Amino acid sequence: MQIKQLPADFKEALPVLEKIEQAGFEAYFVGGSVRDHILGLPIHDVDIATSAYPEEIKKIFNRTIDTGIQHGTVTVLMNESSYEITTFRTESGYQDYRRPDKVTFVRSLEDDLKRRDFTINALAVDRNGNVIDKFDGLKDLDRKVIKAVGKAEERFHEDALRMMRAVRFQAQLDFTIEEQTAQAIADNAPLLEKIAVERIREEFVKMMLSQSWQIGLSEFIKLNLSEYCPDFGDQKFELAELLEVEKQTFIDEDEAWAALGYVLELNHPEFNKLLRDWKVSNKTREASLNTLNMLHLFESQDFDLWNIYKLGVDNFERTIDLSKMFQIEFDYDELRQKVDHISIKSSHDLAITGKDICEILGIKPGPIIGKSMSQIERGVVEGNVYNNFDELSHYLLSNQ
Numbered sequence: 001m002q003i004k005q006l007p008a009d010f011k012e013a014l015p016v017l018e019k020i021e022q023a024g025f026e027a028y029f030v031g032g033s034v035r036d037h038i039l040g041l042p043i044h045d046v047d048i049a050t051s052a053y054p055e056e057i058k059k060i061f062n063r064t065i066d067t068g069i070q071h072g073t074v075t076v077l078m079n080e081s082s083y084e085i086t087t088f089r090t091e092s093g094y095q096d097y098r099r100p101d102k103v104t105f106v107r108s109l110e111d112d113l114k115r116r117d118f119t120i121n122a123l124a125v126d127r128n129g130n131v132i133d134k135f136d137g138l139k140d141l142d143r144k145v146i147k148a149v150g151k152a153e154e155r156f157h158e159d160a161l162r163m164m165r166a167v168r169f170q171a172q173l174d175f176t177i178e179e180q181t182a183q184a185i186a187d188n189a190p191l192l193e194k195i196a197v198e199r200i201r202e203e204f205v206k207m208m209l210s211q212s213w214q215i216g217l218s219e220f221i222k223l224n225l226s227e228y229c230p231d232f233g234d235q236k237f238e239l240a241e242l243l244e245v246e247k248q249t250f251i252d253e254d255e256a257w258a259a260l261g262y263v264l265e266l267n268h269p270e271f272n273k274l275l276r277d278w279k280v281s282n283k284t285r286e287a288s289l290n291t292l293n294m295l296h297l298f299e300s301q302d303f304d305l306w307n308i309y310k311l312g313v314d315n316f317e318r319t320i321d322l323s324k325m326f327q328i329e330f331d332y333d334e335l336r337q338k339v340d341h342i343s344i345k346s347s348h349d350l351a352i353t354g355k356d357i358c359e360i361l362g363i364k365p366g367p368i369i370g371k372s373m374s375q376i377e378r379g380v381v382e383g384n385v386y387n388n389f390d391e392l393s394h395y396l397l398s399n400q
Contacts, residue, residue: 025050028125033046050086088111117149144174145176148184164192166181170219172211185224211249235264238265246325287318291318308339350387352389
């Protein structure tokens with residue numbers, strides 16, 4: 001197969017390939033960028049593989065960065081762009097089921113492609129657009145199949161995270177996992193416990209934010225991967241409830257976690273523990289917790305504006321989204337109009353300060369300041385007073 005018209009991202013990088021070839025070495029576009037272009041998807045990162053060793057690349061180009069030179073990767077800076085160039089390599093001795101104990105640089109493209117995870121990622125393209133396909137990756141792209149390169153069990157013993165990558169690609173591409181590859185995932189799922197939770201989370205979140213996340217989640221459960229993830233053990237039935245909801249994509253990671261907290265029927269401390277165990281960011285953890293709490297309010301038909309405001313107006317649309325997903329019925333538009341009329345997002349938006357309150361009431365700083373600020377804040381949220389200094393001053397005095 002030949003790509004008649006190279007994508008713009010490849011064309012921009014052509015001078016890099018040409019310079020490497022002029023020095024007497026081979027160079028190819030490889031991996032996900034090739035796969036995505038053939039599928040007609042946007043290209044994110046252009047990866048280049050070469051027969052030149054890292055020190056040879058550094059002699060060819062004037063500006064380089066030793067990104068991961070021990071694994072053969074050098075970043076080349078050229079024409080205001082940066083390109084990761086990795087030497088063909090073989091790997092061996094994966095004692096931690098993630099990183100190779102030994103990396104050997106080789107001159108053979110086929111040996112390099114042989115170590116990759118799935119056939120659809122083991123494709124290379126030369127500067128003329130010719131596709132090098134040693135493992136029937138093009139056929140699997142056409143069949144919409146995710147299949148391990150060589151023996152699936154060996155690929156997963158080399159890097160157990162590849163099992164999560166399989167279900168993530170399935171969700172992103174709406175592909176099917178080939179039968180033997182799927183069986184190898186089910187058989188080797190316990191190896192996932194060897195992998196850092198941060199890496200698992202990255203793949204899991206990408207899966208949940210994909211267009212076909214329910215397909216990925218279904219296999220994640222079916223192939224036993226869920227059993228070896230934080231706080232998901234013995235929760236197959238509960239997780240599977242997400243497969244029953246009307247299909248829709250999640251707004252963001254915060255909403256996806258809140259949906260999981262809901263089907264797992266977690267209270268606040270339990271959900272907080274799950275998020276900490278998955279090592280999500282503090283920002284995501286706070287938004288997810290508040291979104292789930294707001295969802296529980298709506299489930300109990302509590303639409304008090306002050307309660308919604310305290311849980312964060314920014315979490316409102318996520319909660320509406322989840323309410324529809326879980327068929328919690330109420331007048332969405334009416335509540336949205338009320339929330340839209342809340343003129344502040346926090347006390348920092350108030351047109352009055354604690355110092356102003358001291359001057360208006362003629363008092364010194366003390367507990368009454370906080371009490372008065374909270375009273376004013378609630379008055380603004382509930383629409384009892386406009387957020388301007390004069391109105392707030394009058395409201396303060398009339399409520400003493």
